[in-house]
Amino acid sequence: MFKTISMIGLGYIGLPTATLFASRQKKVIGVDVSERAVSTINQGKIHIIEPGLEALVRIAVQDGYLRATTTPEPADAFLVAVPTPFKDGHQPDLSYIESASKAIAPVLAKGNLVVLESTSPVGATEQMAAWLAEARPDLSFPHQAGEDADIQIAHCPERVLPGKVVEELVTNDRVIGGMSDKASQMAVALYKTFVEGECIVTNARAAELCKLTENSFRDVNIAFANELSMVCDELGVNVWELIALANRHPRVNILQPGAGVGGHCIAVDPWFIVSSVPEQARLIRTAREVNDHKPEWVLDKVKAAITDALADKPGNVMADIKVACLGLAFKPDIDDLRESPALAITTQIAKLGCQVLAVEPNIESLPAKLSGSNVELNPLEQALTTADVVCVLVKHRSFIESVQDISRAPLIIDAAGLVN
Numbered sequence: 001m002f003k004t005i006s007m008i009g010l011g012y013i014g015l016p017t018a019t020l021f022a023s024r025q026k027k028v029i030g031v032d033v034s035e036r037a038v039s040t041i042n043q044g045k046i047h048i049i050e051p052g053l054e055a056l057v058r059i060a061v062q063d064g065y066l067r068a069t070t071t072p073e074p075a076d077a078f079l080v081a082v083p084t085p086f087k088d089g090h091q092p093d094l095s096y097i098e099s100a101s102k103a104i105a106p107v108l109a110k111g112n113l114v115v116l117e118s119t120s121p122v123g124a125t126e127q128m129a130a131w132l133a134e135a136r137p138d139l140s141f142p143h144q145a146g147e148d149a150d151i152q153i154a155h156c157p158e159r160v161l162p163g164k165v166v167e168e169l170v171t172n173d174r175v176i177g178g179m180s181d182k183a184s185q186m187a188v189a190l191y192k193t194f195v196e197g198e199c200i201v202t203n204a205r206a207a208e209l210c211k212l213t214e215n216s217f218r219d220v221n222i223a224f225a226n227e228l229s230m231v232c233d234e235l236g237v238n239v240w241e242l243i244a245l246a247n248r249h250p251r252v253n254i255l256q257p258g259a260g261v262g263g264h265c266i267a268v269d270p271w272f273i274v275s276s277v278p279e280q281a282r283l284i285r286t287a288r289e290v291n292d293h294k295p296e297w298v299l300d301k302v303k304a305a306i307t308d309a310l311a312d313k314p315g316n317v318m319a320d321i322k323v324a325c326l327g328l329a330f331k332p333d334i335d336d337l338r339e340s341p342a343l344a345i346t347t348q349i350a351k352l353g354c355q356v357l358a359v360e361p362n363i364e365s366l367p368a369k370l371s372g373s374n375v376e377l378n379p380l381e382q383a384l385t386t387a388d389v390v391c392v393l394v395k396h397r398s399f400i401e402s403v404q405d406i407s408r409a410p411l412i413i414d415a416a417g418l419v420n
């Protein structure tokens with residue numbers, strides 16, 4: 001049924017998904033607005049970091065199954081995996097979906113399936129159908145003709161974990177929400193090309209809310225852990241020990257507090273529920289606020305430690321204080337600094353005027369945001385030798401291996417539960 005598949009958006013989700021179709025001998029046309037991404041992929045290389053992906057892309061391109069372009073071409077199925085950030089006031093920004101819809105509309109043909117994979121507010125798939133219908137009045141769509149529509153449309157949210165994308169794309173179950181039964185059945189057939197998990201059929205709105213629910217569930221649970229860390233600090237209880245103890249209960253499973261919630265998913269998606277039903281989604285909103293507040297709380301702790309360190313320094317000069325920030329990534333063992341609380345905290349510490357020794361074993365150079373003259377990227381051992389204050393912001397594996405050395409630091413703010 002699907003000889004040629006087109007993936008619109010070749011980012012963290014689109015590229016691995018396109019590559020998996022290509023690895024199953026499907027002809028895949030990848031489309032992206034970035035010429036750099038397109039030319040990198042056409043050389044068999046990748047412009048993002050994801051374990052196991054580069055080798056698959058190289059083979060797919062070499063064997064002629066994957067090709068990238070900036071202009072959409074006709075295909076049997078179109079998958080849209082473009083960003084859905086939020087605008088001011090946490091309102092969802094569907095402009096990338098709108099642009100993608102307008103870009104593919106001219107090449108759509110009777111019998112095509114269009115799948116929206118981007119995490120979206122409830123109603124976005126119907127909105128995409130409306131944009132397509134507006135651009136192609138000569139074709140019929142499911143909101144007009146149901147099962148008999150020329151173009152079938154479904155929502156099939158991605159739900160893979162960055163760092164494990166290639167594996168989880170194959171093994172995770174998929175929720176498939178067609179705008180008609182036919183759309184769902186077509187989408188199941190499409191994903192079964194490489195998905196070994198179950199493909200569960202529902203409608204588009206339920207599929208949209210399901211994805212938002214999964215990430216909101218995690219956000220609420222992390223917020224509970226982060227709130228506990230602040231409660232424990234006030235009450236003089238070690239939160240890491242407390243959680244380990246409480247988790248001995250057979251029906252309690254508390255997540256881990258941290259420097260805050262980062263990345264492009266969990267810190268964003270719950271707002272899509274809040275913005276559509278603000279009166280009802282009060283817990284989800286509060287969880288977002290608790291998690292968004294956590295980096296400021298950590299920063300206050302670091303400031304207090306710096307004040308203590310200053311008191312011990314002859315001359316009391318801020319520029320003489322060295323603060324080691326362990327971890328910049330948004331979570332352990334990845335190089336992704338997008339929406340990273342650790343990066344935000346480190347940037348704020350640098351603004352205080354002290355010397356910042358940033359330790360991030362997963363990157364080779366500092367991001368522009370951190371490029372001040374008082375910030376340098378250091379190997380762990382070097383930072384530990386001179387730091388007056390050590391802040392543990394991310395629990396990278398390599399830090400766990402050096403926990404003895406880290407715990408000898410004169411002043412430690414441990415947001416990640418490494419030394420406790």
Ligand code: SAJ
Pocket residue numbers: 119158159160161162214215218222255256257258259260261262263264265266330331332
């Ligand atoms: N975090 C904590 N404490 C924890 C767990 C996580 O503070 O106990 C923090 C992390 O450090 C990070 C943030 O939360 O800053 C998010 O990390 P994550 O590992 O929970 O999730 P993501 O953003 O990498 O991926 C999530 C996943 N969703 C769920 O687990 C429900 C993934 O399956 C989704 O596909 C992805 O969002 C997405 O694309 O939506």
